[in-house]
Amino acid sequence: MPTESGDKQTNQKSSLIRLCDSWMEAVAQGFSCDRYEKRSRFIMLFLTALFLTLFIIPSPQFLSVHYREGDIATSDIRATQDYLIEDLLLTEKKRAEAEAAAPFVYTLAPNGNIDLVRRLEDALELMDDATLHGEARRKAVIAAVGVDVSAQELAALSRVRQQRAFLSDLGRQLAPLYRQRIVADRGHFAADLRHGIVVVDETTKQDVAGGDYSASLDLAGARRAFLELTLTQGAAPRDLETLKGLALRMIAPNLTFDRNGTDEKKSQARAAVRPVLFKMKRGEMLVRVGERVTSEQAMKLERVFSARNSAPILTGLGIFGLILVLCYAPFRFGRKNIRKFNPSNKDILLLSLLTVVNFGVLKLVSTVSTAMGGLFPSIDTANYFYLFPFAASAIVVRIILNSEVALVYCAITAPLTGIMLNNSLQVVVYALLGGIVGAHGVRQCKDRGTIYSAGLKVSAVNMALAFCFHVYNDSPISLQPVYGIVFAFLGGIINAAYVSGMIPLIEALFQYTTDVKLLELANLNSPLLRELMIRAPGTYHHSVLVGNMVEAGAEVINANPLLARVAAYYHDVGKLKKPQYFIENIHDGENRHDKLSPSMSALILISHMKDGVELAKEHRLGQPIIEIIRQSHGTSLINYFYLKAKGLETPGTPPVEERDFRYPGPKPQTREAGLVLLADCVEAASRTLADPTPARIQGLVQKIINNIFIDGQLDECELTLKNLHEIAKSFNQILVGIYHQRIDYPEPAYKEKTIARKQEDIDSEPPKADAGREDGPAKGGTEDLRRLGMS
Numbered sequence: 001m002p003t004e005s006g007d008k009q010t011n012q013k014s015s016l017i018r019l020c021d022s023w024m025e026a027v028a029q030g031f032s033c034d035r036y037e038k039r040s041r042f043i044m045l046f047l048t049a050l051f052l053t054l055f056i057i058p059s060p061q062f063l064s065v066h067y068r069e070g071d072i073a074t075s076d077i078r079a080t081q082d083y084l085i086e087d088l089l090l091t092e093k094k095r096a097e098a099e100a101a102a103p104f105v106y107t108l109a110p111n112g113n114i115d116l117v118r119r120l121e122d123a124l125e126l127m128d129d130a131t132l133h134g135e136a137r138r139k140a141v142i143a144a145v146g147v148d149v150s151a152q153e154l155a156a157l158s159r160v161r162q163q164r165a166f167l168s169d170l171g172r173q174l175a176p177l178y179r180q181r182i183v184a185d186r187g188h189f190a191a192d193l194r195h196g197i198v199v200v201d202e203t204t205k206q207d208v209a210g211g212d213y214s215a216s217l218d219l220a221g222a223r224r225a226f227l228e229l230t231l232t233q234g235a236a237p238r239d240l241e242t243l244k245g246l247a248l249r250m251i252a253p254n255l256t257f258d259r260n261g262t263d264e265k266k267s268q269a270r271a272a273v274r275p276v277l278f279k280m281k282r283g284e285m286l287v288r289v290g291e292r293v294t295s296e297q298a299m300k301l302e303r304v305f306s307a308r309n310s311a312p313i314l315t316g317l318g319i320f321g322l323i324l325v326l327c328y329a330p331f332r333f334g335r336k337n338i339r340k341f342n343p344s345n346k347d348i349l350l351l352s353l354l355t356v357v358n359f360g361v362l363k364l365v366s367t368v369s370t371a372m373g374g375l376f377p378s379i380d381t382a383n384y385f386y387l388f389p390f391a392a393s394a395i396v397v398r399i400i401l402n403s404e405v406a407l408v409y410c411a412i413t414a415p416l417t418g419i420m421l422n423n424s425l426q427v428v429v430y431a432l433l434g435g436i437v438g439a440h441g442v443r444q445c446k447d448r449g450t451i452y453s454a455g456l457k458v459s460a461v462n463m464a465l466a467f468c469f470h471v472y473n474d475s476p477i478s479l480q481p482v483y484g485i486v487f488a489f490l491g492g493i494i495n496a497a498y499v500s501g502m503i504p505l506i507e508a509l510f511q512y513t514t515d516v517k518l519l520e521l522a523n524l525n526s527p528l529l530r531e532l533m534i535r536a537p538g539t540y541h542h543s544v545l546v547g548n549m550v551e552a553g554a555e556v557i558n559a560n561p562l563l564a565r566v567a568a569y570y571h572d573v574g575k576l577k578k579p580q581y582f583i584e585n586i587h588d589g590e591n592r593h594d595k596l597s598p599s600m601s602a603l604i605l606i607s608h609m610k611d612g613v614e615l616a617k618e619h620r621l622g623q624p625i626i627e628i629i630r631q632s633h634g635t636s637l638i639n640y641f642y643l644k645a646k647g648l649e650t651p652g653t654p655p656v657e658e659r660d661f662r663y664p665g666p667k668p669q670t671r672e673a674g675l676v677l678l679a680d681c682v683e684a685a686s687r688t689l690a691d692p693t694p695a696r697i698q699g700l701v702q703k704i705i706n707n708i709f710i711d712g713q714l715d716e717c718e719l720t721l722k723n724l725h726e727i728a729k730s731f732n733q734i735l736v737g738i739y740h741q742r743i744d745y746p747e748p749a750y751k752e753k754t755i756a757r758k759q760e761d762i763d764s765e766p767p768k769a770d771a772g773r774e775d776g777p778a779k780g781g782t783e784d785l786r787r788l789g790m791s
Helices: 004-032 034-056 088-101 112-127 134-145 151-159 165-179 186-195 219-227 237-250 259-272 295-309 312-337 345-375 381-387 392-400 403-420 425-441 448-472 480-510 515-521 527-535 537-556 561-570 598-618 623-631 639-647 671-686 694-710 721-738 749-764 781-787
Strands: 083-086 104-108 197-201 255-257 277-280 285-287
Touching (some): 034 403, 088 295, 104 259, 112 134, 165 237, 186 197, 197 259, 312 403, 345 381, 345 392, 345 403, 381 425, 392 403, 392 448, 392 480, 403 425, 448 480, 515 561, 527 561, 537 561, 537 721, 598 639, 623 671, 671 721, 694 721
Antiparallel strands (some): 104 255
């Protein structure tokens, strides 16, 4: 006996299942609304593209830490594309060389002697200024001449303030010295001269062309040369000697080093050096696992990382736009050019979630494979890609939907997979062919073993591609091709195991009915069919016969025989609620409809459609079976009770409406639903044949199918007149096999005599009061056998 806690858990589980079913039905109904259908699809496309963009960037290779010089590489890293990378060391070296070769800048004051004389002239004018006295005059003179002035020199200036002749004599004496160029330090200037100098005019700021600077004087030499000169005009010899000492201190270099100008020249020379670039080819090995990173390798890795991550927003926008185009264009092509490519919004939701989950798994396993390089350094990291379940999602799409959708799905996801895994064309080819072969391998998936058979086919293609890739890449003879081929074989098995785990989950969440699920439902020992066999045996027998008929018909018109047969088994399951109101289940001769009005009887017959849908949902038969249950009677007329109601119609009563005696529909939308309707009517009508000869059966089948066609019940399904002709032939074969005539075998002579003698005894002896009682065990075995099966 089940415990109270067990019942509670069962109820909770049933409530959860019903809640999940209600949610999925609400989603499906919301997506099927014409008003919001396109909007829902664009929302799903946008969200899918957004999630895929997050998965695709950055590439899994760039999830590893940046390497510095001396670090140990934990995986093989290759260039994912062609790069023009700046050689920072060499560029810096060349720039330093250009900077060192830049000339020094010197500023030339060509009129240095005139400037000195002008400053002395300003000092003399200050001596004539009556407003200046004492110390104020002395400070003004010091500011004018630029050197300290003694009292003796100030007095000499005062005495010669009216004499300008000595200024002219002084300027003439200084001119040869300044033309010879005076520098601060002759040794430093000579070194700079050997390196190269640029002389700039102090007033015009233009370069001074030419000139011999080798005979230039340093400041000490210029002053010694000036001391040898004699001033003779414009003042007393004593005053001239005093003023000569003042002028000696005022002598300054007219060729001076320009620090700012030199720095600017160096900057210009540095900027003029273009970066030294070298080309790194796509696929070039940057560093191998276990190697110690050199400075050059660290520089390459840093530049590759920075180039990859320099504009992540722009990269993300580019990938997002690429995903939108890749998803929309093939989908649009399929809708316009492929007849069977017509996914519903529920299908698109499945494809979106499946794609996001699949890329999330690929992102995870690629990260793990990168880390595996440190654990198994002898295996090239690229070989781990052969283990990835690239084909799994395409196989799932083929099992759940159809080949056309799977093909378009492969065309969309394969390029995106290659972009995510380092822009690899080999990954694109590997994922595309694996998906196509895997989808082809499950085209007739009748059991779980078919999935693993398809996985082996994927393994075979994977190994061929792995071998070709290694040959194409001119790989040296080593163990790496062996690793790749072994991993490629295991990859097919991994795909099969992955799909086997996903299919039941998808069937439960999205209420899809796969061929594997149909095979489980086709088991005649399933709970619902066993209950139908016990409570409504006539309906059960009728459903089994209809299943055989629709399976034969589906095979000749290339429909889905398995779906048609299983749907036929369950199309009348609603009769379980009131089995005794259906003629095939009445055995005692009592017809309960004799006590009901025709309209009430029609309502009871019609209600078995609604009851069947409820039972199908309760037992999770799947949406295709539910839809065929709804459509199995179309909008056909319950003719018997309609005519009975018409016969009871009187002038004073409302007229009988035909629509009250028709099933609510809808009409069959698929070929399988049309087959169930045809087989249901034909099988029921065949039971009325008194002498079911092949000719009569053929005439009945043609008549029933013609009447259904004329009534318009097949207007909304894809059955053609040629299909109807082939269906009629298949029905004839099944019904002739069921109602074939048997030979009337003659009775043996001893059995005839026994029967005649017993008949005479019965006629001669009167019936006994205790006939039918069993006072003891039977004395004859023949008598026991005669009673078997009698009630």
